[in-house]
Amino acid sequence: MEDFLNRFDKAFGRMLGKTAFAFRSQVSHELSETEIELSAEQAIILMNMWHLDGLSQQMIADFLHRDKTSTTRWIDVLEKCHLVVRVPDQQDRRQNMIHLTQEGRETCLKLAGVFARVHQKALKGVPQEDIDVCERVFDQIRTNLKATWLK
Numbered sequence: 001m002e003d004f005l006n007r008f009d010k011a012f013g014r015m016l017g018k019t020a021f022a023f024r025s026q027v028s029h030e031l032s033e034t035e036i037e038l039s040a041e042q043a044i045i046l047m048n049m050w051h052l053d054g055l056s057q058q059m060i061a062d063f064l065h066r067d068k069t070s071t072t073r074w075i076d077v078l079e080k081c082h083l084v085v086r087v088p089d090q091q092d093r094r095q096n097m098i099h100l101t102q103e104g105r106e107t108c109l110k111l112a113g114v115f116a117r118v119h120q121k122a123l124k125g126v127p128q129e130d131i132d133v134c135e136r137v138f139d140q141i142r143t144n145l146k147a148t149w150l151k
Helices: 002-006 012-032 040-052 057-064 068-080 102-122 128-149
Strands: 084-088 096-100
Touching (some): 040 068, 057 096
Antiparallel strands (some): 084 096
16 A cells, blocks of 8 residues: 555556646647637547437446536537537436537537647557557456446
8 A cells, every 4th residue: 555655656647647637738729729618528528429420428438437417517518609519318208318409519629630630649659559559458447347346
């Protein structure tokens, strides 16, 4: 335990958190140099909507590993910006399905360039083999941790 405390700054979870923070910070920086008036978190959610179009708020929250309240707040902002629209579910009118608007799709295309630049900067000098290893390691870590909280 004491050894872990002495090496806390190099603990995997801490390094992962610092890396995620650096990524979001770079996204914020890149966004500030565009006409896109979204926070990094809103941009990340909107880009995920490209793949999640037509899902319920709860399904989006689950996919993004966010709580429903925060997700609802972000969707409210995106809706006010006319980037997404809520449509009542045909099978369950208590639920809304979230869809990208045409303006949302166009914004995603612009955001794709922002995220491509961030990825390019983040992965500069990292060999593809190392990226492949990281992907496998992250998948295994998620599997390990998911197995513990699903019991």
